[in-house]
Amino acid sequence: MTISAVEYLPRFDSSLILPFFTAALFLLIAAYFKSKSSHKTKLPPGSFGWPIIGETLHFVNQNHEKFIGDRMKKYSTKIFKTNILGEPTVVLCGAAGHKFVASNEDKLFIAWRPQSMQKLFRSSYQKASSAVVPRTTEKQIIRAPGFLRVNALVGYLAAMDFMVQDHLNKHWVGKQNVDAHHLSQLLVLTLSGRFFWGLEDQARVEKLCKLMDTMMLALHVIPLNFPGTIFYRAMKAAESARKEIQLLIKEKKEAICNGVKMTDILSFMIAHPDPATGNFMAEHEIADKTIGLVSAAFNSPAMTTSFIVKYLGERPEIFDKVRKEQIEIASYKKDGEALNWEDIQKMQYSWNVALEVMRLIPPLQGTFREAATDINYEGYTIPKGWKVYWTVSTTNKNTDYFPAPEEFDPSRFEKEAPPPYSNIPFGSGPRICPGKDYARLQILTFMHHLVRRFKWDVINPNCKVLGGLNPVPTEGIYVRLHPCPP
Numbered sequence: 001m002t003i004s005a006v007e008y009l010p011r012f013d014s015s016l017i018l019p020f021f022t023a024a025l026f027l028l029i030a031a032y033f034k035s036k037s038s039h040k041t042k043l044p045p046g047s048f049g050w051p052i053i054g055e056t057l058h059f060v061n062q063n064h065e066k067f068i069g070d071r072m073k074k075y076s077t078k079i080f081k082t083n084i085l086g087e088p089t090v091v092l093c094g095a096a097g098h099k100f101v102a103s104n105e106d107k108l109f110i111a112w113r114p115q116s117m118q119k120l121f122r123s124s125y126q127k128a129s130s131a132v133v134p135r136t137t138e139k140q141i142i143r144a145p146g147f148l149r150v151n152a153l154v155g156y157l158a159a160m161d162f163m164v165q166d167h168l169n170k171h172w173v174g175k176q177n178v179d180a181h182h183l184s185q186l187l188v189l190t191l192s193g194r195f196f197w198g199l200e201d202q203a204r205v206e207k208l209c210k211l212m213d214t215m216m217l218a219l220h221v222i223p224l225n226f227p228g229t230i231f232y233r234a235m236k237a238a239e240s241a242r243k244e245i246q247l248l249i250k251e252k253k254e255a256i257c258n259g260v261k262m263t264d265i266l267s268f269m270i271a272h273p274d275p276a277t278g279n280f281m282a283e284h285e286i287a288d289k290t291i292g293l294v295s296a297a298f299n300s301p302a303m304t305t306s307f308i309v310k311y312l313g314e315r316p317e318i319f320d321k322v323r324k325e326q327i328e329i330a331s332y333k334k335d336g337e338a339l340n341w342e343d344i345q346k347m348q349y350s351w352n353v354a355l356e357v358m359r360l361i362p363p364l365q366g367t368f369r370e371a372a373t374d375i376n377y378e379g380y381t382i383p384k385g386w387k388v389y390w391t392v393s394t395t396n397k398n399t400d401y402f403p404a405p406e407e408f409d410p411s412r413f414e415k416e417a418p419p420p421y422s423n424i425p426f427g428s429g430p431r432i433c434p435g436k437d438y439a440r441l442q443i444l445t446f447m448h449h450l451v452r453r454f455k456w457d458v459i460n461p462n463c464k465v466l467g468g469l470n471p472v473p474t475e476g477i478y479v480r481l482h483p484c485p486p
Contacts, residue, residue, distance in 0.1 A: 041374070041381035044090055046071065046081035054083025060221055060468045064365040065393040068093070072394065078378050085114045085222065089368075089387040092377070093394040095401070098421035100377060101369060101390050102429030109369035111431060112387060116223045116231060120215055120238045121292040147265055148434050153441055154341045156195065161338040163191055164445050168453060172481065177459065179476035184305035185209055185298070191442050192297040196290060197248060198264030208244060211237040216299045220469045238291070245287040266290050300363035301439045303471060304425075305446060307361045308354060310477050311408055312451070313458040318353065318410060323451040325349050330452060339445060347444045352410040354443050358425040359396045360408060365469045366391030367427070395422045455482045 049055035058067055059082075071080050072093055079097070081090050092101060101109055167187045172178060189209045193199040199208075218234030225232050245266075252267055269286050273279055281289070312319040329343050368389050375382040382388060397405035401422040402412065412418075421428060426436040433439070459478040466472045 041383070042379065044079045044081045044378075044380040044382070045075040046091075047075075048081070048083040048088065054086070056084050056086070056222060059084040062467050064391070064468060065397065068391055068393045076378075079380060084389075085116075085220070087114075087387040088383075089389050090371075090382045091389045091391065093391075094398070095395055095419060095421040097390055098395065098424060098428065101388065102421070102427075102431075105369075105430040108372055108375050109388060110372050112368045112370040114220055114368065116221050116234075117219055119223050119225075120218065120234060121288050121295070147268075148438055150341075150437055153437055157340060157344070157441060157445070158338040159194070160191060160441060160445050161449075163194065164442075164449050168449055172450075172454065173483075175481060177478055177480050180309040180479050181302070181306040181473050181477045184309070185213060185302040187446065188298055188302045188305065188442065189294070192294050194264070195438075196264060196294050196297065197245070197266045198252070198262055199248065204244065204248075208241055211241040211244075212295060212298050215241070215295065216470065217466075217472065219295075219299075241291055242284065242287050245291060246283050249283050249286060265293065296433075297435055297438070299470060301442060303361070303363035304354060304358055304439075305443055306473065306477050307357045307471075308443070308447065309450075309456070309479060310458055310461070310463075311357055311360075312353070313456045313479050314461055315408060316455075318408070319451065319455070322350050322353055322447065326448045326451050329448070339448060343448075344441060344444055347448070349410065349414075350444055350447050351440065352413040354440075354447075355413055355423065355425070356408060356410040359402070359423050360406075361465075361471050362392045362396060362425060363471070365393055365471075392424070398422070453483065455484050456480060457482075 047055070049058075068091065071082065071091070074080075076093075078093055079090060080093075081088065083089065092098075105111075164187065167183075167190060171183050171186065186206065186209050189212060190202070190205050193205045193208065199205060214237035215234045218231045221231050223231050225235055249266065249270060252262065252270055256262065256267065256271060266286070269281065269290065274281050312322065325347060329339075329346050333339075333343075366389055368387050371382050371384050371386050371388055373384050375384075375388075395401055399405055401419050426433040426439070456479040459480055460475060463473045463477055464475055466474055
């Protein structure tokens with residue numbers, strides 16, 4: 001059975017066309033001349049699009065699968081060039097492209113973020129002349145006691161289990177209709193707020209959730225910072241979030257001075273010097289770095305959780321299989337006993353459902369790198385400094401990897417493992433998402449309790465979804481709840 005359709009909406013406000021061209025001319029002129037400069041080497045096929053703006057409007061507004069697919073048909077199924085977000089960019093396609101990037105991280109490629117993200121999370125990138133992403137924060141995560149290692153997550157699972165149940169009691173129980181998208185965001189930030197920031201004040205969590213939601217809409221847009229634009233609203237939200245976290249930092253510093261022991265990542269960054277410099281970071285830089293970390297743990301898990309609810313509501317036969325698996329796991333537990341690591345490992349079918357959701361609706365369609373040197377690939381040269389983009393849309397619905405790719409079929413992961421680099425929702429190689437196990441825990445813990453307590457119908461199955469890199473359901477995902485005995 002094919003999943004229900006979603007309508008993709010543009011992110012660009014047509015009333016802003018004139019100021020857009022004015023600002024874009026000032027912002028992108030250097031990139032334009034750079035992209036048009038002559039090269040003696042053979043560049044990949046493709047088009048830079050319109051002068052100055054390139055193909056940016058199509059990239060940020062259009063259904064991502066269509067944007068990439070149309071150019072693969074026109075130019076090459078392996079590689080093509082374009083100009084997006086002010087940068088000459090080469091798109092690498094297919095599993096071979098994914099593998100090439102993953103195998104050459106920190107050798108041929110360095111991570112890079114668009115200007116919109118650089119500005120939203122300013123301290124994280126403001127010292128990098130090429131806007132490449134520094135590894136300092138990632139190293140701190142790995143070093144932090146009680147953080148993202150599996151043995152640390154095992155110890156956190158009981159608290160996560162309690163918090164998920166508390167969330168359901170507060171926001172789902174007793175309700176007839178709920179917005180699964182908003183509540184998924186709230187749950188994800190409640191968990192990461194406690195884990196990353198040590199934040200337990202629910203009112204502050206809800207405030208930050210609204211701010212983060214506004215920021216997520218502007219991660220991959222042209223950074224036009226004047227009233228009426230998405231980016232302007234996101235920058236205002238980022239400033240408010242920054243102030244909120246700086247206040248929390250001051251509170252934590254005072255608590256630490258009074259001998260209070262804290263184990264969250266924010267407290268760790270306050271109490272330990274930056275390993276790259278040996279100096280303690282300024283409060284505003286700590287705030288920016290941790291907001292960046294939480295944003296990475298916010299958008300993708302919330303999107304995946306939202307669409308899991310949607311597809312389970314539309315496919316009762318798959319819902320029943322998930323519920324049967326979770327009830328069997330619960331049958332071996334004592335009343336009130338929290339989930340443990342062994343329980344999570346038994347949730348194989350439930351995780352296949354999550355994998356299939358992420359295949360059909362990837363929470364992030366792709367990511368950028370920067371060429372650290374001239375790179376030869378498939379007979380073409382990618383010049384140093386050009387941006388390289390790899391995207392899941394070239395593999396996730398490719399019939400060579402996934403038969404009947406439009407069908408929602410979790411059992412496909414039971415039959416045989418997909419080919420390497422064909423379905424990589426958490427990335428791959430040295431820069432694979434360090435929070436993938438954490439995301440898996442929170443998704444499965446939520447599924448465990450939700451399907452045992454409720455059945456539901458999707459009220460707006462043809463929900464409208466933004467185009468571009470992040471599939472945000474603009475009108476929410478509303479479901480009608482039917483409580484059921486565990």
